[in-house]
Amino acid sequence: MSAEPEPKPLRVVIVDDTADLRELLRLALVRGGMRVVGEAGDGRAGIEAVRIGRPDVILLDLSMPVMDGLEALPHIRALAPHARIIVLSGFGATQMAERALEVGADGYLQKGASLGRILDHIRDIVEGRSINPAPRTGNRPEGWDEQQHGFGAVNHVPGQRDPMPEEPARWDALALAPFGIIEVSAERPYRIVRLNPAAQKLVEVHPLYPGTPLQDVAPELATTIAENRLRGDIEFEATSGAEPVQVTLRHSGSSLVIYLRAITDEVGKLRSAIATTAHEIRGPVAVLCAVAETLTDAEEGDLDAAQQARLMSSVARQSRMLDSITADLLTAAQIQRGTLRVEPHNLDPVALMETLVQDRYPGSVTVDVADSRQVIADPLRLEQMIGNLLSNAHKYGRPPIVLRTRPCDSHPEQLCIDVEDDGVGVPEQFRAQLFREFSRASGTVAAGTGLGLHVVRTLAEAQGGSVSYADAPGGGSVFTLTLPAVTRS
Template sequence: MTAPPTVVLVDDSDDLRLLVRTFLERSGLEVVDEGGNGREAIALARTHRPDLLLLDVSMPEMDGLEALPQVTAASPHTRVVMFTGFEQQGLDDRVRRLGASALLEKSMSMRALAPRLLELLGQPAPGRGEPRSSAPSASVGRDGDPEGEAVLDEHRERFREVFEEAAIGMGTMTLAGRLVRANRALAELVALAPDDLVGTAYRDLVVDDGERPFEDQLAAALERGVGMVQFEHGLLRMPASRRVLTTLAPIRDSSGTPLYLFAQLQDVSAQRAAEAALRQSEERFRLLVEGVSDYAIFMLDPSGKVQSWNAGAQRMKGYEAHEIIGQHFRRFYPVDLQRAGHPEHELELAIRDGRYEEEGWRVRKDGSRFYANVVITAIHDPSGHHVGFAKITRDVTERQRLQDERESAAIALEHANAELEAANQRLARAAADQAQLVATTAHELRTPIAILSGAVQTFADQHELAGDEREQMLASMSTNAARLKRLLDDLLTAARLDAQAVALDLRPMPVAPVLAQAVAGARHRYPSLELTLVEPDPDLWVRADAGRFGQIVDNLVNNAVNHGRPPVEVSAVRVGDEVEIRVLDSGPGVPTDLRERLFDRYVTAARSGTGLGLYIVRELAQAHGGDARYEPGPPPAFVVTLPGGGKPSEGTVRTDGGDRPAPGLDVRSRVF
């Protein structure tokens, strides 16, 4: 009798592995082992060398994309099928290039999973006979498809031609910035052969990389969310006057992890020279045009006597050329500046420095004053002999009058722009938050829905299940139904918090039962978890809303269980007029870069979770008059403080409906 095909399951969801294992084993496949991350997948492939390995894409520690090449290396004959809860959107081609035989979505029917895997193994599905053909289907891969290989080779060759014949430099680099491939255009820029560039650190080719060193540009290109960076610099073996524009674009996998860098280099020397020439021409043209109407332009001899006079000078100062040529330019200054020798001092500074500029009051022919901007330039002949001065004067009186108004308007505009920018940022954050909420909620819903759907199929198709299988399946359904309820509760609470529509019925209540209930619920969901409750003082009471107090503690415990490391400990003590509820675990703690945003919405350090749990904890705690904080430890701990409360005997009486306020006791409901 032929042995059944062997299978290894690797997925970080225990419930999903249970469901898949049940379906596969009832379909004639032998599941020999299971794992929860990429590292375990590599070890299990090496140990069992199974016929097929079903590998999740998104897992902690090491994901499926990183583990896939090592799995195929450890067991070359094993067919690896990637299993994902994300939309494919290009992921299929990537996993095939890494060695996978197929990519299947977790949303597919569990009833169809085993036949699909058997088809990939070339085995007949139950009740269907032998495979129709020994050649694999198009969905399996390109093996044995000469026509597909020919098309692929044609596309590959066209890409090589485009890469090699491109007029601009192109190359691929490692994430450390070392070239592994360069086209001819890039090689020509540095006067080297393409083969000589292989293995060269790009930093060694860069000269004068401007304000940001190449290492900073490289780090910026690899940051998450960055599409590409561009910067100008010189290149080794190029003249110093020449510049290139480099574009670094990271090539990322489906999880956003950078794989390598694509570099594009373009010689922009001619463009920059043309821009500089254009700026110079524009400046000269501006001076020419403005000088005719707005500037007084005239020449002085070395002693300061007027030698020439233009129309702008006549309009501004009121003198005609014959009235002023040959006169000393000091007559344009107020009497106090003439007596102080200020005009002569300006000429001395212009000779010393080559140029002198100031703003001050000047006098027209009719005795009226105007505020002027004055530039005096020392003029030398080709032999370096001083021959006089060029003087340019501009009337800026109107500018002075309007300066205060402009400054006030500028300040008002700056405030308006700041308010507009803040509003835009709020809108952008709101849009980003909404998009992230939709994406994370969809991802969180996939696994429990798939498990519940599969379990229902199991009960529908399998009329007789063993007792332990039935209990495990029911427990799995209960666990995932509770998971969905917690997710929906968090989403509803977050929405009500945003709308300030959460009502609190604040009453004195004991702490111990709430902590015990939260711990019992966690132990039920995670039977093997090492979770300890340090029994609080029976007389320890808080003033809180019963339901919301329980939600705070549940979220703290779930956060420690899902993101920390056992053992987990829950305790409560009185500190002054407040009660501190403390949940600590034995994990490494929260990364430093996340601590300031830890209680914000949608912030999570893991690949799973909505990022709402701690946000709800803090908002509810503050609504009670307390707060929430994180202590890095060791051991790391999350702490919630709530106002202390009195016992029932101190102001409440027991009725069949529970504690109610006695006459005169101040118990309020709050809506926030």
């Protein structure tokens, strides 16, 4: 009898914007007997990698630049209808992962899971032994009517304003909530199903009736929800009535529930900053844990010298990212207390820039030197400022990214350092708030601590310089840092 043929190894494509994490996943997959046939750092490139690689399994990050995982997922499913798609969700993004299940994913894993667990999960999904639970719809209270999208039926005739129906007892508790709650239909024009008094006060339109399109009473809020509703449960800032509000959008069956909280108070801003900072820290920590696991589990000969060197480079990069986050938090605290100190002296900015790019962004940032003068600056603070601007370009812009020194046209005694990207630029209505503490543009998914640009502005001014924003000539953003230059003798 002939021996049974060896089963072919699973073919895997990895789509994640963190190169260090892709490296660790690749090592773990190969060690687990699988074959990595493609990698990509954004959804659009991921679609192409799937088209070329024809994989059995796709590991798909959800939060990526250019095109995120949710947007790319239907295209990937069409290209690989029989492949297993497992999404990788960030810290606290379970609801977003569940949204991915609804639109075609086969399972999900939260980033930070052990590499061994990831391998086991892939095998379970492929062999049909285990899948993630179906998207949760929550425990529906008595009287919930899915077809009517919420608590009780709201039969609205277009053009007719119906009186607010009698409030069911289960809504009474929500009526007392100190934050606003609006339930709307899940599709445009997002007709109001019901809302509590706090929401009525924040929207500042009286009276409100069931069936009213949200666009009629809170147009900015409705537009922002339309832009983000497919991203799962998210938080963002918007204007409702006369004041800014923190908005949390949650999917509930066939409706959307909007939570509104005024953010004029500093405590509210602090809470938001803590939440987003925790999310930022989670990514580097996940990579560091995976490196430790890889090195601990590796047997002699598993890793060659080049692989070990790359792992150590990953540790260094992710540690610097954590250091950058904590540096911004510390600097913000020093600014608040009035204890910020800088120690400027003559230094070569080009050497600092080249080292910074090589350490953190090798191959993804071009250094262009049009002015080689020294500047008068604190070297640690200059590294922090340029690092924040480059981080901002990577999060919100698109390549190519250029870091440039040039003479300042209107101030020859200063040197300008530009960070230019090819993204969509900063919305006109947000530019006045761009460098404020904890500011984020309305309609964007929260990312970062909200401190980076504020820290850049404060540090620049403390050293006799400034920072500004302009549209790039061909589209995109240009952030310009100006500093006193050393006069050539």
